[in-house]
Every structure is written in C-alpha cells, then in structure tokens.
Amino acid sequence: MATKPITGEQRAFMTGNEVVAWAALAAGADIMYGYPITPQNEIMHYWTRMAPKYERAFLQTEDEISAGFTTVGGVLAGKRAFTATAGPGNVLMQEAMAMAEMMRLPTVVVVTQRGGPSTATVIYSQQELNLTCFGGNGEGLRIVYSPASHDELFTYVIKAFNSAWKYRFPTFVLGDGYQSKMREPVTLFDPEERGINMEVCRPMVGLPGLPGEERDPAHLRNTYNLEDELYQVLTDSIREYEAMASEVAEWDAWSADEAEVLVIAHGVVSRAARAAVEALRQGGVQAGYFRSITLRPFPVDALRPLASRARHLLVVESAYGQLQRLVQASLYGLETPVSGYLRPGMGITPEEVARAVHSLI
Amino acid sequence: MAIAAQPQMPRVWRAESKPHKFCPGCGHGIVLKALGEAVDALGIQERTIFGCDIGCSLLSWDFFNLDTIQTHHGRTTPVLVGIKRARPELVVVSYMGDGGAYAIGAQHLVSSASRNDLVTIIVVNNTVYAMTGGQMAPTTLPGQKTETTPYGRDVELTGRPMLGPELVAAIAPPGAYVARGSVANVVQLKNYIQKGLENQIQGRGIAFIEALSSCPTNWRTNAAETWRFLEKEMSAYFPVGELRTPEEKPAARLREVPAHGPKP
Amino acid sequence: MALNLKIALAGEGGQGVQSVAEILTEAAYHAGYQPLYIPNFGVEQRGGVSVAFVQISEAPVSAPKFTTGDIVVALSHRAVERARQYVGPETLLVFDASLADDVRRVYGEGQKSLAVPALAIAKEGLHPRVFNVIILGVLVGVTGFLERRDVEQALERQFGHKFAQDPSLKELNYRALERGYLLGSERLEVGNRI
Ligand SMILES: Cc1ncc(C[n+]2csc(CCOP(=O)(O)OP(=O)(O)O)c2C)c(N)n1
Ligand code: SF4
Ligand SMILES: [Mg+2]
Numbered sequence A: 001m002a003t004k005p006i007t008g009e010q011r012a013f014m015t016g017n018e019v020v021a022w023a024a025l026a027a028g029a030d031i032m033y034g035y036p037i038t039p040q041n042e043i044m045h046y047w048t049r050m051a052p053k054y055e056r057a058f059l060q061t062e063d064e065i066s067a068g069f070t071t072v073g074g075v076l077a078g079k080r081a082f083t084a085t086a087g088p089g090n091v092l093m094q095e096a097m098a099m100a101e102m103m104r105l106p107t108v109v110v111v112t113q114r115g116g117p118s119t120a121t122v123i124y125s126q127q128e129l130n131l132t133c134f135g136g137n138g139e140g141l142r143i144v145y146s147p148a149s150h151d152e153l154f155t156y157v158i159k160a161f162n163s164a165w166k167y168r169f170p171t172f173v174l175g176d177g178y179q180s181k182m183r184e185p186v187t188l189f190d191p192e193e194r195g196i197n198m199e200v201c202r203p204m205v206g207l208p209g210l211p212g213e214e215r216d217p218a219h220l221r222n223t224y225n226l227e228d229e230l231y232q233v234l235t236d237s238i239r240e241y242e243a244m245a246s247e248v249a250e251w252d253a254w255s256a257d258e259a260e261v262l263v264i265a266h267g268v269v270s271r272a273a274r275a276a277v278e279a280l281r282q283g284g285v286q287a288g289y290f291r292s293i294t295l296r297p298f299p300v301d302a303l304r305p306l307a308s309r310a311r312h313l314l315v316v317e318s319a320y321g322q323l324q325r326l327v328q329a330s331l332y333g334l335e336t337p338v339s340g341y342l343r344p345g346m347g348i349t350p351e352e353v354a355r356a357v358h359s360l361i
Numbered sequence B: 001m002a003i004a005a006q007p008q009m010p011r012v013w014r015a016e017s018k019p020h021k022f023c024p025g026c027g028h029g030i031v032l033k034a035l036g037e038a039v040d041a042l043g044i045q046e047r048t049i050f051g052c053d054i055g056c057s058l059l060s061w062d063f064f065n066l067d068t069i070q071t072h073h074g075r076t077t078p079v080l081v082g083i084k085r086a087r088p089e090l091v092v093v094s095y096m097g098d099g100g101a102y103a104i105g106a107q108h109l110v111s112s113a114s115r116n117d118l119v120t121i122i123v124v125n126n127t128v129y130a131m132t133g134g135q136m137a138p139t140t141l142p143g144q145k146t147e148t149t150p151y152g153r154d155v156e157l158t159g160r161p162m163l164g165p166e167l168v169a170a171i172a173p174p175g176a177y178v179a180r181g182s183v184a185n186v187v188q189l190k191n192y193i194q195k196g197l198e199n200q201i202q203g204r205g206i207a208f209i210e211a212l213s214s215c216p217t218n219w220r221t222n223a224a225e226t227w228r229f230l231e232k233e234m235s236a237y238f239p240v241g242e243l244r245t246p247e248e249k250p251a252a253r254l255r256e257v258p259a260h261g262p263k264p
Numbered sequence C: 001m002a003l004n005l006k007i008a009l010a011g012e013g014g015q016g017v018q019s020v021a022e023i024l025t026e027a028a029y030h031a032g033y034q035p036l037y038i039p040n041f042g043v044e045q046r047g048g049v050s051v052a053f054v055q056i057s058e059a060p061v062s063a064p065k066f067t068t069g070d071i072v073v074a075l076s077h078r079a080v081e082r083a084r085q086y087v088g089p090e091t092l093l094v095f096d097a098s099l100a101d102d103v104r105r106v107y108g109e110g111q112k113s114l115a116v117p118a119l120a121i122a123k124e125g126l127h128p129r130v131f132n133v134i135i136l137g138v139l140v141g142v143t144g145f146l147e148r149r150d151v152e153q154a155l156e157r158q159f160g161h162k163f164a165q166d167p168s169l170k171e172l173n174y175r176a177l178e179r180g181y182l183l184g185s186e187r188l189e190v191g192n193r194i
Helices: A016-026 A041-054 A064-076 A087-103 A129-134 A150-167 A177-181 A227-248 A269-282 A300-308 A322-330 A350-358 B028-042 B056-060 B076-086 B098-104 B106-115 B164-171 B186-201 B223-237 C017-030 C077-086 C097-107 C118-124 C128-143 C148-165 C167-185 C189-193
Strands: A009-015 A031-034 A057-060 A081-085 A108-113 A143-145 A171-176 A183-189 A251-254 A261-265 A287-292 A294-296 A312-317 A338-342 B048-052 B067-070 B091-097 B120-125 B177-182 B207-212 B241-244 C004-011 C034-039 C050-057 C071-074 C092-096 C113-116
Touching: A009 A016, A009 C017, A016 A041, A016 A108, A016 A150, A016 A171, A016 A177, A016 A183, A031 A041, A031 A064, A041 A057, A064 A081, A064 A087, A064 A108, A081 A087, A087 A108, A087 A129, A108 A150, A108 A177, A129 A171, A129 A294, A129 A322, A143 A150, A150 A171, A150 A183, A150 A227, A171 A177, A177 C034, A183 C017, A251 A269, A251 A300, A261 A269, A261 A300, A261 A322, A261 A350, A269 A287, A269 A312, A269 A350, A287 A300, A300 A322, A312 A322, A312 A350, A322 A338, A338 A350, B028 B056, B028 B091, B028 B120, B028 B186, B048 B056, B048 B076, B056 B091, B076 B091, B076 B106, B091 B098, B091 B186, B098 B106, B098 B120, B098 B164, B106 B164, B120 B186, B164 B177, B164 B207, B164 B241, B177 B186, B177 B223, B186 B207, B207 B223, C004 C017, C004 C077, C004 C128, C017 C034, C017 C050, C017 C128, C017 C148, C071 C077, C071 C128, C077 C097, C092 C097, C092 C128, C097 C113, C097 C118, C113 C128, C113 C167, C118 C128, C118 C167, C128 C148, C128 C167, C148 C167
Parallel strands: A031 A057, A031 A081, A081 A108, A108 A171, A143 A171, A261 A287, A261 A312, A312 A338, B048 B067, B048 B091, B091 B120, B120 B207, B177 B207, C004 C071, C071 C092, C092 C113
Antiparallel strands: A009 A183, A143 A294, A183 C034, A251 A287, B177 B241, C004 C050, C034 C050
C-alpha cells in the first residue's frame, strides 16, 4: 500500500484544479477517466503526475461520452471512480449520467463551468446549473454541490464520493473556471484524521462465486417493457431521493432574517454577495445573504421561511436566471417579489451586487 | 494592409485577418496557405464552404474570404456533409486537428468514409491537443511526453499512434482520394489538397488529406528541433504519400456489390 | 482600514506578468496574507495581451476579478490600452517609461502614474530577462507591505532550481529586485493610503 498523499493538515497556496486533484487523492479515488477541456485540464495534469506515485490509475478517453461511460464502468467494478469536464463536454456526459441516474450508480463528476452555449468561452460562467442538475432524459435525481472557495472545493470533492456511494445518486461538484484557475490559500487534510470515514465501495459486477449457482448473477438493466414497471422503479428512486434530501441539503445564511433585501447566490458569486451584504449592513441597509451549497437537492426548507420574512429577494448569478428559476419554483405561493441580477458568463463583484440591492430600495 | 506587399498570399486569403492568430512556427498557417492556393487554382472561391473544428483550427474562422462555419470539437465533417447533401453544387472543406478527427470525431470519419461522402477533409496532425495546452492526442508518438503522459506515452496503456489515412484508405469505397502530406513540402501538400477538392467536384467520393504539422508551443521546441521532430520522427512513423486515388482498382472486397436482402 | 490591495498587470505574452503575479502572491501568502491571483485565459491568449489579477488582503478575498485596481501595471503599447478598463481616478498607473507617449494619448495628463525605466535598466545595467523582476521590485516598493526577504524567498521557490545551476542568475535577480524596489519605495503612496 502506497503512503497517504496527505498527513496532518497542510496549508498551501494553489489553483482550484490542483486542489481537486489533491482532494480526489485524499478521498482515495482509484481511477480518473477524462478528456481534455479547458478550464478542467489541470485536474488531469496533476492527477497524471501524482496518481502513479499512489498506485492510482488514469485513462484518457476518446471523448466525454466515453469518459462518462468509463466512469460508469469504473463504479460498476466497485472503484471510487471520477471524471472532470466543462461546457460542451458536460453536454456529452449527460448520456452516461442519465444511465447512472436510472441505475443508481455512484459516479462523481467535477464540472468547471465555462461560458455557453456551444463552445463559447473557456473562461467562466454559472450556466451549467440546469445541465448539471437536470441534464439527461430524467428527473434530476442527482446530488450537486456548489463550492465557493478552495477549502470548500477540497471538502466537497471528498464529500461527493461519500454522498455518491452512500445514497447511490450520481454526484457532481459544480465549480467554475475562476475557481479552477485562481490561486488562494487552502488547507489540505487527510479525511480519516478529521473523523471522515470514506464509504466502502462495493462492486456491482464481478462478485465472488459462480453466478447462477453460488450467487445470483447481477442482471442490471435500464430498459423496461411496461410503463408500470418503469413507474415503479422511478417512484422508488424518487422516494429515496426525497427521503435523503433533508440530510443532504446544505446552505449558508448571514443576517438573513427579516431582511429588506435577501441576496441569494451560489458558488463563487456568493463570495461577492456576502461581501456586498456585509458592506451594506455596515452602511445601515438591512440586507441579508442566503447561499445554496447544494443545488440538488435544493435547500427549500431553509430558504422558504427566510424568504417569507424578507421584503425583496435578489438572485445574483453569472447565468440568465438558472438559479432564479430554482428559487422561484421552491418559493411558489410566497408573495415576496423576486428580482435577478443576471450576468450570463460574466464575473460579479461586490460593488455590482450592492448597486443592485440599492436599486430595489 | 496592402495585398501587393505580400506577394505569396493566396487570393482567397483575407487580408483584414492577417497577420493570422497562430503561434510563430505553427504548421496551421502553412496548411491553410496550401488550401488557399488550391482553391485559387481551381477558381472555386464563390462556391467553397470552409468549416473549421474546435482546436487551434478554430482560429481560422475568419482566415479566408470564404463562407466559413466554426463548428464543435469533432463535429465539422457532419455539419459539412449536411450542407453538401442539401446543396450538392457547393464544395465543402472540413478542417480539423488530429484530436477532432481521430478521437472525438472518429465515428463521423468512419461513417463518412464508408458512405463515401462528398467532402474534402483536411486533418492537421501535430501529435498533440494543441488548443487545450498539449495533452496526448491519438497521434502522440510512443514515449512522447505530453501533459497527460508526463512520463512519456506508454503504448501498453494508451495504444499506438492512430494512422488516419491508412484507416480511411482501408474502409472507403472506390472513388476515394486519400493522402498524407507535410508542411515540410508545401508544393506536394497543395497538390494533394487540390486533388482532394477535384475529387469532390467530380463527385467521385470522399477526399481525406492528413498534413503532418508543427506545434512548437506545446512541443516546447526551438526552430531546429521543431523541424527535426517533424521531418525525422513524425515522417518515419507517418509515411507521406498518396494512399488511395480514384483511378486505382479497388481491392476485390471493396467492389460495388449488387443489392442483397432476405426474400421473405 | 485593513490591507486590501487590488493590482492588475498587463503585458505581452513573453513579458512575464504572470510570474510577477505568482511571485508577489506567493510572497504575500508566506508572509501571512490572504492573496488571490487569477490570470486571464482564453483561446487566443498566445497572441493577446496577458493580464494578471492580484488581490492581497488580511481577510479572504471576495470576488476573483475586480473592476478597478488600486495599482495597474501596463508594460506594452497594447497593454496600455487594454488596461484602461481597470484604471479609475484613484488608480496608480505603473508603466514602462518607454510608453510615456501611449500613456499620455490614452490617459491624458491627469492620471496618477509612475513611469519606471525598467526596459532601459534591464537592457543596459542587467539583462532583458529580469525586466519583470524589476517590475516586481517596484510593486514591492510602492506597496510597502512585504519585507524584501519574503520576496527573495518566493523568488527562490520559483527559480531555486535555476539558481542552483547558475548562481550568477540569483545575483542578477536580486539586483533587479533591488533596483525596482528602490524606484518603487520612493513612491510608497499606495501603502500609505491604506
Ligand atoms: C466536447 C468537447 N470536448 C472537449 C473540448 C475541448 N477541446 C478544445 S480543442 C481540443 C483538442 C484540440 O486538439 P486537436 O483536435 O488535435 O487540434 P489542435 O489544437 O491540435 O490543432 C479539445 C479537447 C471541446 N471544445 N468540446
Ligand atoms: S498551440 Fe501549436 S497548433 Fe496551436 S497555434 Fe500554437 S503552434 Fe499552432
Ligand atoms: Mg492536434
């Protein structure tokens, strides 16, 4: 057994892509499958440099359709497998993720959002929320974490493996190009030393024993003959998804109660939102801040009461209303007005958020 | 920018987008020059549609005075095949990298070759994924270091370099034109591309031309080493020449066959 | 108010603005600050102007990019224009002295600025390859929040392997840093302001 990649707590100053590679190593990921795409590339670059030292594997596939399906194969074989992609690659990966959703396969995908649609930019956006939460011909039975800092990238990549293997829903870490390419301080740690136990990964095929005699063969399918059969399978999955939702949903809030304007954001934009709200509070404006850390399941129960006691809601995102639609759907029936500061593919600064809040009051 | 000041510039080059956006020493510009000269020689500027892939080829989206479409990574051939089926009088050129052609777009290449689609495909083989910063490509040579093969390409784990023209030559029906040229011999390369365009115009079948090309940026090479790698190592692995011409007698198993089918 | 510095650096591909940003933020990180550095990147960056966004603060930085810098560094003709969008009335514009005409054309006479003859110093007294280290020194001098030792250690981490091969290189870099530092510290105003 190779030595642990990280012992104790290690402070470092590095890019987000490097953080993801370290997190996957620390989580005990066995294999990465991937296809080059900016801004995700360096996750693969760091992984291919470090993986052999810790007896981990890598396969560069011929495209993202293949990267998605080889990841599916990896988890079927009982390995903590993952892939990383962005933009048009995320589009292609949806076919495999639909299979993972139907068959309850614990795939882990790190998405580094870039501008869209089409090839657009290689830089940054929050435009892959819809795709990552609801891509594929299914119901969006997925877990999607949206980290906002390098410390969170590290923590949530580790957590993604555990949530995936515990609940058996495809799990995503939804980063973005800014987080991928920026350097900031981070603390790396060994999960075990922090009391985080990694879920055991059990194979779904290739089990010991002679199939048909010593054990039942694994007959795993995603096709059903009858509507009723499919309905039964989906109903079971949906029930399990809803049952785990309150356990998995995460959010963060600050001075959010009885806010004049409650600013709602996710991912890296929530940093600007939080900074703006702090500045506004100092200036005497009753602003509040709410951030969904999980986009699927969405923290409806946490947001609803805060939203109902706020005067205005302001959704701030680097997309044209993808988060806003999630917010509005979960608050259906409330009368608090919702507006958006929507900047598809553009970064957002605290000053802009503060101006948008002022324009509401 | 006066066109007269640059006497070797093909007529179809767009002066407003020059100097072009490729790195110094890049082979893309040379391949596009050969293509420009071939289009000039055939006088088909008015009816040529140029399609570029995502890869460094995308930088050629405004390179020519030709109607041009930038498509998706690996998808240029199907877009142009779609145009050709709808407007057979047009001449369509699909321009892409080795990653676009042999990895993500391989299914389109195989299918277009078997259908003998009337399209002229030009693939720039620079042994890497250049646009994304130098990862392994299907054409990376054994032992070659790239960003995803930091210890050198291990053929046991990742296979051997893809021989694109050989693949197309093996599966395309009679009438196909298949060749491999190099930026080290522009006259020959232009000749191959021109034959490839004629093949399409005459309605004989698919035309596929691979061009061995340089990427000093990702190879991290100086001029001398760039040429040595291209001329010595690449051409040794990827032999230059014509692999299929429409006149040649096709192998027996490729000959046109009568209609088959069970007769219930 | 606590330190909260925003610096944008713009230059041509080979001028090394990204290394300046990297070394400056490395040094700040090891000196206990919370830096954030992000380069610009895109499909045509090889031909375009390279921009580095640096923020150094005592608390974690909020947004990775910013609209207006406290200091903006422009090192080429094109960079002088490209950097315009990050320059506000309070911004200190640092530029290579050879670009004075461009700066006047784009910014007029009123811009708070510091012309640094870095190209000339590098060419005449030192070596063209340490041009960017002079600029690094200027930034350290002008901001005044780092010890020179912190920066030397960051240089060592970045170029240690090269210094080991060629000790004269280390001396050259240190001298470039020193020259820049002296030019910058005469204008320690940004550091004073915050
Ligand atoms: C679906 C999808 N996956 C990945 C990418 C990222 N990508 C852009 S260019 C490229 C590779 C380019 O390599 P190649 O085709 O060899 O062209 P070159 O740049 O070498 O000329 C990749 C993987 C993308 N744009 N779309
Ligand atoms: S990266 Fe390589 S292929 Fe791309 S433009 Fe530069 S030299 Fe050409
Ligand atoms: Mg290539």
